[in-house]
Amino acid sequence: MARQATKLDTKKVNAELFTLTYGALVTRLLKDYENIDDVNKQLERMGYNIGVRLIEDFLARTNSGRCVDFRDTSEKIQQAFRTYLSVFPQITNWSTANDEFSLIFETNPLTEFVELPDHCLNLKYNNILPGVLRGACEMVQMEVTSWFVQDQLKGDNVTELRIKFVKKLEDAIPVGED
């Protein structure tokens, strides 16, 4: 690259472009589907597709090895949020069985420029994130589900994402192969 003398903050520009593009996508989906639940589902599906690919990038970048337990996983997830979205969620509210925890976001880059109009209260604006987590974890043989408990867009103080470990996926051997 010849001159790198840009006065712009590349990282910020990219983050904002991502936020704006995501906003444009959600707007599009709201126009396409009459039912808001379908929008939520579609966002989750897109997130899944992203997660499936993103995990590879994450593993390549961080050189991280196998997780010993779900607490270990939670830290990896936290690290991923830091790497890709530059947010620092807190890990809290572990369930007694250690299979469920919450990530608390004080800021959420996805919703930086967003206000929900009254007729969209059912919309899960951030629903791409649970999809990404599901896709990414599935690629490392873990089934997780996640959902939002609190959302700043809906007037809560913080955004809380609850993540639950469902089961360990076993490698399925294709039929006819030993």
Place this chain on the structure above:
Amino acid sequence: MAMQDILFEFLHHEIVSYLKSKPNKEEEDVSELEYMGFACGFRIVERLTKDWPRFKEELDILKFLCTDFWSSIYQRQVDNLRTNHQGMYVLCDNDFRLLTKISDGNQYLEYAPLYVTFTCGLIRGALANLGITCIVHSEVHSMPACRFNIQVQKS
């Protein structure tokens, strides 16, 4: 290299494949994508140029687009900017980021337009916010090189 860029790339691919999966005509998809790009370009430039010194002339704006704007979004500057000084500008990017991961050569050339349309809109939106009304066309002859033709509309 910024980390967010990869997210944008994935999101962009998802948007394209979502629009492709709909039973629409291709022209509708293209105009849809172009509009999404326009909306993003228009908004992002508003924020980027907030503390920027005022541009003297059209060419300055185009230069800004090819250097600062392009390098922060696509990780590289435009390779070549040409103009006939009558409102026609041609931007060449020989290694366009949104195409590099798709194909190298002429295979899948038929899909290329869908992957550059968003950027056409992005350019149009960015220029619109800076006071230039224009039409943007793209040409891909061999991936990952891409050419954007900007025709400025004189009012």
